[in-house]
Amino acid sequence: PKEPESTWAVTGLYVYDNQVLDIAAAVRPSARGELEITDVNQAYLERGELHVECMSRGYAWLDTGTHDSLLEASEFVRVIQRRQGMQVACLEEIAYLQGFIAREQVEARGQLFAKTNYGQYLLRLAREEPVGRLRR
Secondary structure (H helix, E strand, O other): OOOOOOOOOOOOOOOOOOHHHHHHHHOOOOOOOOOOHHHHHHHHHHOOOOOOOOOOOOOOOOOOOOHHHHHHHHHHHHHHHHHHOOOOOOHHHHHHHOOOOOHHHHHHHHHHOOOOHHHHHHHHHHHOOOOOOOOO
């Protein structure tokens, strides 16, 4: 919006139940001529069934809608990964720390990608004792 009501942003990670099929079918194009996910979220809000999680410090919202913003986001991720020695949004690591997959599964994925930095990261993760499991 040209004049947003707040500094909050609703980022693009949504999990819906099966009601979303009927809700989405009823959504009509906006003034921009696009179907807006905000309209789906608004329907859940009006039903009293919307649950929102506010992200704490350590999260970043990166818009990649232009060539320049995509390049900026790529550079941000590169710097974080190099300086902290950790992968950003490593699905295997997240699943492992949450207890969804075993160390052996992390190692198998690491072997699959062993010729890449990502694969080497997974193999290192499988060798190390996890600092702590994330809460579910």
